[in-house]
Each structure stands twice: as structure tokens, then as C-alpha cells.
Amino acid sequence: MGGLVSRKIKSNEWGAKVVSDLADYIHTQDPTLKGFSKRNIYNMVMLYDEYSSDDFLDFVQSKLNPEFVQLETAQLDVDVLQKNVKSEIVQTASAQLGLLPRIVLLTSFSNHVEILCNCRSYEQRLFYMLYANKERLNYRELKRCIANDTFTTLLRTKKNLSKGMLKSYPQAGITFKDELFLDFLNLPEKHSENKLKKSIVEQIVLA
Template sequence: METNNNYLQLIQDIKSRISHSRYIAARLANQEQLKLYMSVGALIDRKIQEQQWGSNVITQIASDLKKEMPRLRGFSDRNLRNMRQFYQSYSVEEIWPLLTAKLQVIDNVVDVIWQSSTAKLKATENAISETVVDDLTLRSFMGITFTHHVLLLNKCQAYEERLFYIHRAATEFWTVATLEHYIKEDLFRQNGKLNHNFDTAIHPDASLNAGDFFKDQYLLDFLQLQDGDNENEIENSIVSNITEFILKMGKGFAFIGNQFRLDVEGHEFSIDLLFYNRILRRLVAFEIKKDRFKPEYTGQLHFYLNVLDDKIKLQDELPSIGIILCKEKHDAIVQYSIRHMNTPMGVATFMNSCDPPAEIQQVLPDSDQLRRLI
């Protein structure tokens, strides 16, 4: 039996080494591809500028490359234009010195472009340690595929927004589809914008910023709500689409259950949705409200969080967090309601596919104003 166990352990060790080696090989191959695409994009851009060619020459380049290398893949007219855009977009950003100096992304041919500004580049390199761009940023940049980068270039105009998604995609191993989903959700602007009391209710020694794990508004486009639908129907719809809901919530969440029962001296209470966040090491209770936020909702959630911490939370876990998910809210009312609560909680809104976009909602009257008008 001991021999068999040793043999099984050997198989597991070999599998682990194979998987690790494949991961390293794939990562290095992706880095080399990004370097190649950046250098090709730079070379094309330089020649077009020098020779004053029109951009239609890229179509001819793609055709001639195909003739010279019939089995070549990834160098179509469209992809060559993407490579040029890739170079143009980042050659003017603060990450550029790292791409050239530290990873030698651009080959000797492309370095000619910068010969006239060597002094400026050297000065920039010396200041790298004083900028927000660091090795982590560079690793993230090289840690996603060219397809990820093309999507970001086409969907996000601001460099800071692209950098946000690059870091999240690289560190959380997002697929292209997942990245596209979060861009559609506008995670960049929603992330960390939740109205909460975490600054006072969570111990300041906590190394993680809990606010970064929640959004101010959740797009629940799988909901098809009617005017008569109640909170139970919203909850059931979320549970039926729990995988999609967890994706919208973000990193580290695991679903524990709905209508999670709490017993206090023989009296039963139910939490609408209960999750656990593995990164925060906290239980997260969601209470669903179909109408506008009301101050009394915080008292109910405060009660649930206290019971969770006393009866459900494990000894090595941190205090629970509560989120009220409602249809509408006024930020001032939310802040007055949660300011002096000693249990960590926040208030977010949800929007479904039947709702108008956020920029339209901002200029429309809310439900109370509509009632007064009617």
C-alpha cells in the first residue's frame, strides 16, 4: 500500500510539473507574440509616415505577406491595422519606456524611431520608479492576449480605463468574453463607488479595501420584471441565474443559499441571498428590495449581520458584510442611514434589461416625482 501511495504521488508530481511547464510556455509565447505585433505595428507606422503612403498600403502588405508565406496566420489586413493601432496607442503613454527599455519589446529596426529622442527616453527611464507604472503593470500588460488588447483599444478610449481592465483581466485570468462583459457592465466606473460605511465599520488594519469588491449599480439583464413582480420573484430569478449573477458580482464570491434561515431563541428569520467571499474571508448577505431605499432597511440588515457573526461565522473568518440591493436610492439618505452603524453594510441599485441606460435615467423623474406629476 505504501508503494502504491508513493506511485500515485509520483504521478501527481509529474502532472503538476507538466501543467506548470505548459503554463510558462504559453505565457512566454504570448509575450513574444505581443512583442512581435508591437514591433510590426511600429514598423508599418514608421514607413507610412516616412514614405507618406496612404493607409490602404496595409491591404497590399497583407496580400504580399500571404504570397511570401502562404501558411502565415494572424497577419490579415485587419490584424495589421490592429497592430498599428496597438503601437500608436501605447507609444505615447507612460508604460512605453518599460515596454522598450525593460522588456525590449521593440527590435533594433524600431529603435531607429527613437534615435532622435534618446535623451528624452533616457530621462523618462530614470523616472520610472517615480511613476505609477511598475513591474506589476508591465506583467499585467504582457499577461493578456492580443485579442484582449484589441477589444480594449476598440472599447475604451482612456488609458487609465484600459489599464484598469488590463490589470483585472491579467490577475483574475479573464477570458475575452469575461472582459467584454465587464466593459459592458462599466466596471471601471462602478468599481468602488458603492455607498457604504466600511471606512468606520471595518477595522483599519484590514489589508484589503472591501469597497473594491462591490459596485454601486448591478446590471441584471437576465431579469424580465413586470410592475407586479415582488421581491421573491426577483430573488428566484437571481437564483435561477446564479452563475451569471456571481459573474456580475466580481471576484471571490461563492453562493451559499437563498432564504438562509437564522434561528434566534426559536424565532426564525431569513436572509434573501447569502454568499461567502474567499478573498475577504467574510460572509456577505444581500437583501433585495424592489422599491426605493428606506432608512428602516438598515435596521433589519444590522440585525441579520449580528446574528450571522454570532451564530454562523467561523472563528477564523472576519465580520460579515451586508448589501441592500434596491431599485432606487438617494445617496444622502443612504449616508445618514448607515453612517453610525457598527456593522459593515452598503446600498446598491440594480437595473434590468427593460430599464433605460444610466445616462437617460439621470434626467428622468424618479417614481415619487412621477406619482406627483400624475
């Protein structure tokens, strides 16, 4: 969907009103069909434009294994839309599927929107895609990680590691890391160990 709308806008075939009309049309066909508001359609365009760019593809290729770089069709759910939207719209979209690197498929659309809106560098975006997939983060959990700058915290070098260790094992800064994110406990920056233990136990009881 993002690729289709992006191409229509860039070729001056569509304007903002057409996108609004498309969102309204999808809604009138089936009000229960979620995720196709005007704002969300523009988010799809943002995702497509950012992740299909040559700069991003080159960056991913330089950092990851080929399996993550291989291009995949990032298509909308045609089966769902087929029941709700005119067939010509679905056929047009199906004929103009965008290609994105496979790594984009590792996390949800909502997570991607959060990443794109709050992370400017490709390094950060790549990190949070992989981190969200590895830790199975939902939207709220990922949002908290970005707000807490997990990227910097996890990738910074441990000051207490020897130069020899870091030379032999460049990833030791992450391997030997023993930090937990407990911001959901709402503790002050300076707190006692007893207070920390008590808060953790309280959360376990509530769970």
C-alpha cells in the same frame, strides 16, 4: 510589427496600399497564418502608438510598481514568419522592434484591441489590462465586462462603509465588495431570488 509599420507610415515610406500589399503577401505565402490582415496590422499600429507614447508611459510609471513599467520588446513571432515571409521582411522587423511597458504583456492582443477601441482614459485601460489578467478573461468575457462598465462598478465607493473605515483602509470599497456579474443568465433587472437560484442551477447543469 506595429512599431515597424507605424514608423514607415509616419516617415512617408509606406502608404495604405503598401500595408494592403503586405497583408496580401503574407496571406499568399501561407493562408493558414492568421492575424495579419490589413485591419489587424493597423490594430498593431494602434496598439504600438498608444502604449509607447510618453503620456502612457508616464501614467503607468505614476500608478504601478517598476516591474510593470520596465520596457520589453513587443516583437512579432519571428520563428513563425520566417517560414512564410521573405527573410528581408523579417530581418527589417527584427531590427526595429518596438519597446512597450511590461504591463502590456499581461493580456492578449485581441483583448488589447477591445480595450483600446472602447476605453478612452488611461485609468480604464490600465484597469482592464490588470482585471483581464487577474480573472483570465478571454475576448468575449472582457467585452462583456467593458459593456457592463465593470471599471465603475468595482471602483466606486461603497456607500454603507463608514468614513473611519475608508480612511483607515482606502481599498475597503473593493475588499468588502460582494457582487457577482451574472448578466449571462439574461434575467430582467427586477427578478426574484428563486428565479435567480433556478437560473444559476440551470447554467450549472448545462455546463
